Amino acid sequence: MTAPLADFRPQSLSLKINGRDVGPLQVPAGLMMIDLLHEYLDLTGSRLGCGQGVCHACVVILDHQDGTSEEVRTCITGAHFFAGKSIRTIEGHAQRNEQGEVVALSPVQQKFLEHFSFQCGYCTPGFVNAATVLIERLKRQPVAREKVEETITEALNEHICRCTGYVRYYEAVKEVVMTTPGLVKDAA
Ligand code: FES
Ligand code: FES
Numbered sequence: 001m002t003a004p005l006a007d008f009r010p011q012s013l014s015l016k017i018n019g020r021d022v023g024p025l026q027v028p029a030g031l032m033m034i035d036l037l038h039e040y041l042d043l044t045g046s047r048l049g050c051g052q053g054v055c056h057a058c059v060v061i062l063d064h065q066d067g068t069s070e071e072v073r074t075c076i077t078g079a080h081f082f083a084g085k086s087i088r089t090i091e092g093h094a095q096r097n098e099q100g101e102v103v104a105l106s107p108v109q110q111k112f113l114e115h116f117s118f119q120c121g122y123c124t125p126g127f128v129n130a131a132t133v134l135i136e137r138l139k140r141q142p143v144a145r146e147k148v149e150e151t152i153t154e155a156l157n158e159h160i161c162r163c164t165g166y167v168r169y170y171e172a173v174k175e176v177v178m179t180t181p182g183l184v185k186d187a188a
Helices: 033-040 107-114 124-140 145-156 166-179
Strands: 010-017 020-028 059-063 069-073 086-088 102-104
Touching: 020 033, 059 124, 069 124, 107 124, 107 166, 124 145, 124 166, 145 166
Parallel strands: 010 086
Antiparallel strands: 010 020, 059 069, 059 086
16 A cells, blocks of 8 residues: 555654654654664664564553653554653663673563573563563552462563563563562562
8 A cells, every 4th residue: 555645744753762862853754663763763673573563572661751651562653653752672771881882681681581581582672671661560569469470461461472482481570570679569
């Protein structure tokens, strides 16, 4: 299907990515966010899987001003939706030195590595973002101990792994949840 001409009209876009101001950029009105990341910004860690909003490989983290965060699928969300907003991509999780070299993984990344959670790794950026959003939510709203397992399952449920590594992802996230102080509360 041919895109309407209006989709190609450039519009100015500024946003914050991984703590850095980006833009103003002139990008087509109908550009999908995944294409902005890949083709304009060389941030290629977010994966294009299904391209239809199903697999969640392409998610980034959208940070709201009230301190909450959520996953957003970049294959079905236009780049201009993010105008003025603040997001994190997979490139923003690890700590880096002044030369840009990774010096420490995030707790979620570290546990995925230790648990051999991924095989081809194509789905991994999406799982890292999902688990990170979960951990951040539990820091604000700790989960009851008896609800930990279903909470993790719900948080990861929409992410598809074609290598079927679900159990190791789940186990890694559970270890982060159980070993990070303040995420789990015991019944009163
Ligand atoms: S690539 Fe975006 S949901 Fe599958
Ligand atoms: S590790 Fe290959 S798709 Fe998940």
